[in-house]
Amino acid sequence: xxxxxxxxxxxxxxxxxxxxxxxxxxxxxxxxxxxxxxxxxxxxxxxxxxxxxxxxxxxxxxxxxxxxxxxxxxxxxxxxxxxxxxxxxxxxxxxxxxxxxxxxxxxxxxxxxxxxxxxxxxxxxxxxxxxxxxxxxxxxxxxxxxxxxxxxxxxxxxxxxxxxxxxxxxxxxxxxxxxxxxxxxxxxxxxxxxxxxxxxxxxxxxxxxxxxxxxxxxxxxxxxxxxxxxxxxxxxxxxxxxxxxxxxxxxxxxxxxxxxxxxxxxxxxxxxxxxxxxxxxxxxxxxxxxxxxxxxxxxxxxxxxxxxxxxxxxxxxxxxxxxxxxxxxxxxxxxxxxxx
Amino acid sequence: xxxxxxxxxxxxxxxxxxxxxxxxxxxxxxxxxxxxxxxxxxxxxxxxxxxxxxxxxxxxxxxxxxxxxxxxxxxxxxxxxxxxxxxxxxxxxxxxxxxxxxxxxxxxxxxxxxxxxxxxxxxxxxxxxxxxxxxxxxxxxxxxxxxxxxxxxxxxxxxxxxxxxxxxxxxxxxxxxxxxxxxxxxxxxxxxxxxxxxxxxxxxxxxxxxxxxxxxxxxxxxxxxxxxxxxxxxxxxxxxxxxxxxxxxxxxxxxxxxxxxxxxxxxxxxxxxxxxxxxxxxxxxxxxxxxxxxxxxxxxxxxxxxxxxxxxxxxxxxxxxxxxxxxxxxxxxxxxxxxx
Numbered sequence: 001x002x003x004x005x006x007x008x009x010x011x012x013x014x015x016x017x018x019x020x021x022x023x024x025x026x027x028x029x030x031x032x033x034x035x036x037x038x039x040x041x042x043x044x045x046x047x048x049x050x051x052x053x054x055x056x057x058x059x060x061x062x063x064x065x066x067x068x069x070x071x072x073x074x075x076x077x078x079x080x081x082x083x084x085x086x087x088x089x090x091x092x093x094x095x096x097x098x099x100x101x102x103x104x105x106x107x108x109x110x111x112x113x114x115x116x117x118x119x120x121x122x123x124x125x126x127x128x129x130x131x132x133x134x135x136x137x138x139x140x141x142x143x144x145x146x147x148x149x150x151x152x153x154x155x156x157x158x159x160x161x162x163x164x165x166x167x168x169x170x171x172x173x174x175x176x177x178x179x180x181x182x183x184x185x186x187x188x189x190x191x192x193x194x195x196x197x198x199x200x201x202x203x204x205x206x207x208x209x210x211x212x213x214x215x216x217x218x219x220x221x222x223x224x225x226x227x228x229x230x231x232x233x234x235x236x237x238x239x240x241x242x243x244x245x246x247x248x249x250x251x252x253x254x255x256x257x258x259x260x261x262x263x264x265x266x267x268x269x270x271x272x273x274x275x276x277x278x279x280x281x282x283x284x285x286x287x288x289x290x291x292x293x294x295x296x297x298x299x300x301x302x303x304x305x306x307x308x309x310x311x312x313x314x315x316x317x318x319x320x321x322x323x324x325x326x327x328x329x330x331x332x333x334x335x336x337x338x339x340x
Numbered sequence: 341x342x343x344x345x346x347x348x349x350x351x352x353x354x355x356x357x358x359x360x361x362x363x364x365x366x367x368x369x370x371x372x373x374x375x376x377x378x379x380x381x382x383x384x385x386x387x388x389x390x391x392x393x394x395x396x397x398x399x400x401x402x403x404x405x406x407x408x409x410x411x412x413x414x415x416x417x418x419x420x421x422x423x424x425x426x427x428x429x430x431x432x433x434x435x436x437x438x439x440x441x442x443x444x445x446x447x448x449x450x451x452x453x454x455x456x457x458x459x460x461x462x463x464x465x466x467x468x469x470x471x472x473x474x475x476x477x478x479x480x481x482x483x484x485x486x487x488x489x490x491x492x493x494x495x496x497x498x499x500x501x502x503x504x505x506x507x508x509x510x511x512x513x514x515x516x517x518x519x520x521x522x523x524x525x526x527x528x529x530x531x532x533x534x535x536x537x538x539x540x541x542x543x544x545x546x547x548x549x550x551x552x553x554x555x556x557x558x559x560x561x562x563x564x565x566x567x568x569x570x571x572x573x574x575x576x577x578x579x580x581x582x583x584x585x586x587x588x589x590x591x592x593x594x595x596x597x598x599x600x601x602x603x604x605x606x607x608x609x610x611x612x613x614x615x616x617x618x619x620x621x622x623x624x625x626x627x628x629x630x631x632x633x634x635x636x637x638x639x640x641x642x643x644x645x646x647x648x649x650x651x652x653x654x655x656x657x658x659x660x661x662x663x664x665x666x667x668x669x670x671x672x673x674x675x676x677x678x679x680x
Contacts, residue, residue, distance in 0.1 A: 001428055002443025004517065012520045015443060017423040083357040083651075083659045088341055096547040097540065098568055103342025103355060154650030162649025173651050177344065180352045181656020184524055200437065207436040228438055281654025302653055309502025310494030311423075311513050313642055314621025316521020319423045 005229035009200045011188045014229040015319045022321055024330035027233055027305045029274035033158070038275070041117040041166070049080075050167035052114035062108060063137050065130050074130045075111050076138060076172070082107040083173060086147060090176055104147050106174035110134055113168050119157065120168065120263060121270035128259040131170070135282065136255070138172050139248035143287060148174035150182060150286050153247075158277025160304045178286050186286075186295060193294035201296030204228075205239050214324055216331045217264065221257040224265055226324040226331070232306060233322035234273065234331065236265055238299040245285040245295035262299070264336050269303055272334035277304040345569035349540045351528045354569040355659045362661055364670035367573055367645045369614035373498070378615070381457040381506070389420075390507035392454035402448060403477050405470050414470045415451050416478060416512070422447040423513060426487060430516055444487050446514035450474055453508050459497065460508065460603060461610035468599040471510070475622065476595070478512050479588035483627060488514035490522060490626050493587075498617025500644045518626050526626075526635060533634035541636030544568075545579050554664055556671045557604065561597040564605055566664040566671070572646060573662035574613065574671065576605055578639040585625040585635035602639070604676050609643055612674035617644040 003016045049057035052071065063076040078085075088102030112131050113123060120128060135153050142148035155170035156163035163169075192200040208214055208225045216224040216236060223239050238261060240254065250258070269276055284297040312318055343356045389397035392411065403416040418425075428442030452471050453463060460468060475493050482488035495510035496503035503509075532540040548554055548565045556564040556576060563579050578601060580594065590598070609616055624637040652658055 002423055002425065004441045004443055004515075006439040008437040008439060010520070013515070013517050015423045015515075017443070019425075020421045020423065081360045083342055083355045083360065084344075085342065085359075097348040097544045098547065098551075099346040099348055101344045103344055103357070150655070152651060152654045154654045156649045160647065162647045171650065173655070175344075175353070175355075175655065175657065177353050179655040179657045180350070180524070184520070204437045207438065211438075279650035279653050281650050283654065300653070307500065307502045308648065309496045310511065310619035310621050311492060313619050313640070314492045314494045314623065315490070315513070315515065315519040317515065317519045 007227060007229035008192070009189060009204060010185050012229070012231075013317055014231055015317065016229075016323060017319050017321050018323065020319075020321045021323055022233075024234075024322065024326055027273055027276070027303075027322070029276050033275060036275075038117055038119050039122060043115045043117045045116050045167070048116055048165070048167050050109070050111045050165065050169055051116050058109075058111075063134055063141065065134060072114060073127065074113070074134045076108045076134060077111065079107045079109050079171070084175065090146060101176065105176050106142065106148060106172060108138070108172050110138075110153075110170045110172060111167070112170060116167050118168055119266070119270070120155075121266040123168075123263065125259045125263055128263050129255055132250070132255045132259055132262070133252075135170075135172075136248060136250055139246070139284075139287075142174055143248065145174075145287075147176050148287055150175045150178050151284065152281060154279060154281040156279055158275075158304070161277040161279045182283075182286070185283075189294045189296075199243055199294055199296055201239060201298065202243055205241065214328045216268070216328055217261065219257050219261050221254045222261045224261060226328045228324060230320055230322075230324045230327070231318035232302050232304075232320055234269065234276075234303045234305070234327045235324075236301040236331070238262065238265065238301070240297065243293070243296055245289065245292045245297060247282050247284040247297045249291060264339075265301055267336040267339055268331050268334040269301075271336060272331060273303065273305075278302060279304065347567060347569035348532070349529060349544060350525050352569070352571075353657055354571055355657065356569075356663060357659050357661050358663065360659075360661045361663055362573075364574075364662065364666055367613055367616070367643075367662070369616055373615060376615075378457055378459050379462060383455045383457045385456050385507070388456055388505070388507050390449070390451045390505065390509055391456050398449075398451075403474055403481065405474060412454060413467065414453070414474045416448050416474060417451065419447045419449050419511070424515065430486060441516065445516050446482065446488060446512060448478070448512050450478075450493075450510045450512060451507070452510060456507050458508055459606070459610070460495075461606040463508075463603065465599045465603055468603050469595055472590070472595045472599055472602070473592075475510075475512075476588060476590055479586070479624075479627075482514055483588065485514075485627075487516050488627055490515045490518050491624070492621060494619060494621040496619055498615075498644070501617040501619045522623075522626070525623075529634045529636075539583055539634055539636055541579060541638065542583055545581065554668045556608070556668055557601065559597050559601050561594045562601045564601060566668045568664060570660055570662075570664045570667070571658035572642050572644075572660055574609065574616075574643045574645070574667045576641040576671070578602065578605065578641070580637065583633070583636060585629065585632045585637060587622050587624040587637045589631060604679075605641055607676040607679055608671050608674040609641075611676060612671060613643065613645075618642060619644065
């Protein structure tokens with residue numbers, strides 16, 4: 001018998017399809033990309049726009065972190081093939097059922113390292129800290145900018161996760177409107193708070209720590225769970241223990257703690273499942289929102305091991321062919337402690 | 341400059357990324373699957389569970405349409421690898437932030453033809469009519485069944501659309517809850533009706549017929565448009581001209597008119613873009629809802645030419661790298677009239 005599980009934060013139902021369920025081992029990547037170690041690739045590619053030495057192939061950085069030697073460690077450059085750009089008007093126009101506005105906002109690339117042949121799972125923790133601080137710097141850079149109603153920071157790792165560039169990078173898109181999906185989540189969190197006086201994410205985190213069944217790891221400031229109603233196999237949420245609605249509020253101390261946690265999560269995927277393609281996204285409050293009691297930022301990591309099909313398109317629901325409790329056990333057992 | 345367009349029915353914004361835009365021709369499939377004609381494959385496969393003669397490989401049909409010769413033409417069989425099944429309880433249980441119910445509902449396969457080497461784009465119109473009538477028969481079969489709060493009929497064509505089986509088939513999943521995404525769409529349509537006293541889909545349809553820029557074709561009872569805020573290249577909506585909120589109300593006369601329209605839409609993709617993978621889904625009212633003034637059923641066809649990535653996962657928004665008006669012109673020009 002399958003099971004329907006509701007994510008209490010988003011109120012979205014997920015089908016946990018036990019009849020179609022695979023064993024965690026079955027998701028292990030078997031093609032060449034899974035077997036190859038990224039470190040074995042060359043550290044520099046002459047045609048890669050993100051490699052150190054090829055700076056002329058990208059636009060001028062808007063944020064740049066330099067090492068003691070004066071060379072850049074992490075930087076943010078405008079995307080040459082941008083979906084949104086800072087130029088244009090915020091004015092909306094309407095004629096009948098036609099409503100539009102200029103594609104105004106930001107679409108930047110965060111180049112995560114000067115070398116080509118690495119990925120977050122393999123980087124020194126110090127490098128991951130710099131990336132996390134650059135994410136924060138972007139939020140703070142646009143904190144008064146009306147073109148950035150919602151900042152979405154995300155990473156596409158691998159071809160089926162939507163990237164064709166190997167060089168480690170993440171992206172930021174700042175939209176001039178609040179996407180409907182994000183608004184619905186905010187509304188659901190408000191309703192829960194109205195009912196209970198409590199943050200649904202804080203309650204979820206505490207329940208999961210009490211039940212222990214879906215906790216992949218825990219650090220001083222963060223908890224990593226496979227959500228009870230995970231939408232995909234091995235989905236993970238990295239939740240800060242201290243309530244805060246926006247990533248922009250993250251402290252240096254929290255960054256120092258988050259960096260090894262993020263690295264370990266991704267290393268568990270890399271070593272446990274053979275470098276699967278994945279996306280992650282930081283879910284955070286809209287720019288104009290203060291530190292509200294009902295919303296809680298987190299990072300959602302989604303390995304791309306299955307395909308969304310007509311059912312997902314037609315319903316917005318997901319079918320997960322893996323049991324979150326099994327995924328948790330599997331991920332816990334991938335030993336990455338020695339790598340940190 | 342890119343553009344943000346809002347779908348007035350769903351209130352979802354889409355980024356039309358002109359800087360990243362391709363020409364319609366660039367989407368044409370270049371691999372072997374694109375070049376091959378499905379008709380050139382064998383009409384029978386000994387290992388295919390859906391081929392005529394292999395009935396023992398599937399479960400007993402719940403709906404079956406027979407031809408004059410007594411052989412089946414179209415049938416509905418329970419999915420052996422079901423996500424939901426009719427057995428189980430509708431009772432929800434909750435403990436803290438854990439809310440669940442049995443995976444109760446339906447997950448059936450609609451086998452669209454007895455022969456292996458065909459697809460809707462290539463079938464006789466008479467066969468497409470039988471498929472459309474079987475869809476209606478399913479809705480009517482469960483019209484009093486509380487396990488089917490929402491019926492989602494969809495088709496996955498091709499590997500990147502989520503199917504591994506070549507034999508022409510579509511699927512039906514009936515969920516015991518109304519998916520959040522569908523509820524949000526209903527709410528938006530109600531708000532529009534509250535504001536205007538009119539159905540947003542009727543208005544959209546009439547505006548598009550007046551503007552003509554995005555109308556791919558028109559028949560007596562249906563209009564095919566590329567939505568103004570299309571979420572993907574070559575997305576099409578087939579909208580009935582007469583207001584009705586559920587597909588279950590479709591008349592025989594409308595089916596007779598819809599069959600060639602659906603075939604032509606899919607033939608335009610097949611011949612124009614080289615047999616691209618696609619999904620379609622029927623968007624229709626929840627089972628318990630009467631024929632309400634504010635909702636309008638339609639079929640949404642989504643070719644799978646681009647990949648959803650971290651931005652889509654993190655925001656719920658889509659980036660469309662093709663201009664709906666260009667897609668419309670391209671689709672209009674693919675001549676399929678002689679094939680009907």
